[in-house]
Amino acid sequence: MSSFEVKVGDRVEYQAxxxxxAENSTTTxxxxxxxxxxxxxxxxxxxxxxxxxxxxIVIKNDNTGKETAYKTSNITKVxx
Numbered sequence: 719m720s721s722f723e724v725k726v727g728d729r730v731e732y733q734a735x736x737x738x739x740a741e742n743s744t745t746t747x748x749x750x751x752x753x754x755x756x757x758x759x760x761x762x763x764x765x766x767x768x769x770x771x772x773x774x775i776v777i778k779n780d781n782t783g784k785e786t787a788y789k790t791s792n793i794t795k796v797x798x
Contacts, residue, residue: 727749734792775788
């Protein structure tokens, strides 16, 4: 889990692929939901295995407008 907390409405920088892999570029978006139980999420409606201990953060990408759920390890920092 990230060393910082995120909340709905936060603008974040994150790695869209890989989660923590420095070779991947980062992008930005806005947190639109925080999931704590398995459910369909994001633009594609993919079921994510979120739990209280390992939530999934749904982020709306600034460039594409798509919403996707990510593990907290994908988030590199809160921008605002």
